[in-house]
Amino acid sequence: EADIYQTPRYLVIGTGKKITLECSQTMGHDKMYWYQQDPGMELHLIHYSYGVNSTEKGDLSSESTVSRIRTEHFPLTLESARPSHTSQYLCASSELGSGRARETQYFGPGTRLLVL
Amino acid sequence: ELKVEQNPLFLSMQEGKNYTIYCNYSTTSDRLYWYRQDPGKSLESLFVLLSNGAVKQEGRLMASLDTKARLSTLHITAAVHDLSATYFCAVGGMNRDDKIIFGKGTRLHILP
Incomplete structure (x- = not known):
């Protein structure tokens, strides 16, 4: 079972606010998304x-930034939230190893x- | 550039019937993934297929991979209502650092 956590699970916020979505994994995975x-x-x-x-950066320009200071933590920040940012945000992780199954x-x- | 196409995108079927979801991809790859997503939920890994001819089965679901045809199939046998969900295939490039590209998903609705 995967141990990857996101907080908050739900967030309602006004336009222009700065928000950070948290993502943490305890599996020691190198790759995060x-x-x-x-x-x-x-x-x-x-x-x-x-x-x-x-x-x-990925394929979608979302006016957001990320940081990766620790292996287990990959927060996403929206500097100024807009109604067009309304959506679901999914964090994922995987190993960067020689075995492709991983x-x-x-x-x-x-x-x-x-x-x- | 790797592109992944799933079809159909929407499928409504009766319980007890068999059906197949197709996943085509545009460039060489040796790793393909199938995920399930229930409404309002996250993605759950179903199958990982890593070689030509690979076949994996879990309950009423069976996935196969043909790397020469650049095609994977997800076959549903004797569908039941609990299998209603959106199914995504995802394909990774040949290089270790290549991104995994997702298809648009197939929304499957099984009628009782």
């Missing part, structure tokens, strides 16, 4: 990291964000 997903729709990769001090992504429970 943030996806944005509208209900029932496809996943959009917004940021990923292959290890400490490594971060890359590269299965394990997903956190998600954060549902509503920006008013």
Whole structure:
């Protein structure tokens, strides 16, 4: 069973506020990812990291930033929330190893964000 | 650039019937994943397929991979209502650092 946690699980916030979505995993995985997903729709990769001090932008420009100071922690920050940011945010992690089976992504429970 | 296409995107079927979801991808890959997502929930890993001809089964679900055709299938046998969910396939590139690309998902609704 995967041990990957996200907080908060639900967040309602006003436009213009700065928010940070937390993601932590206890599996020692090197790779971590943030996806944005509208209900029932496809996943959009917004940021990923292959290890400490490594971060890359994904395919979706989301006006967010991430940091990876510790292996287990990969927070996502929105500097100024907008209604268009309303969505579900999923964090995932996987090993960066020679065995490809270990590269299965394990997903956190998600954060549902509503920006008013 | 790796692209992943699933079809159908929506599927409504009767309990007891068999059906197949298809996942095509555009460039060479040797790792393919199937996930399930229930409404309002996160993604749950179902299968990992790592070689040509790989077949895995779990209950009424069976996944297979044909790397030459760049095709994976998820077959549902004698569907039951509990299998209603959205199913995603995801494909990784050949290099270790390649991103995993997800398909758009197949929303499966099984009618009692």
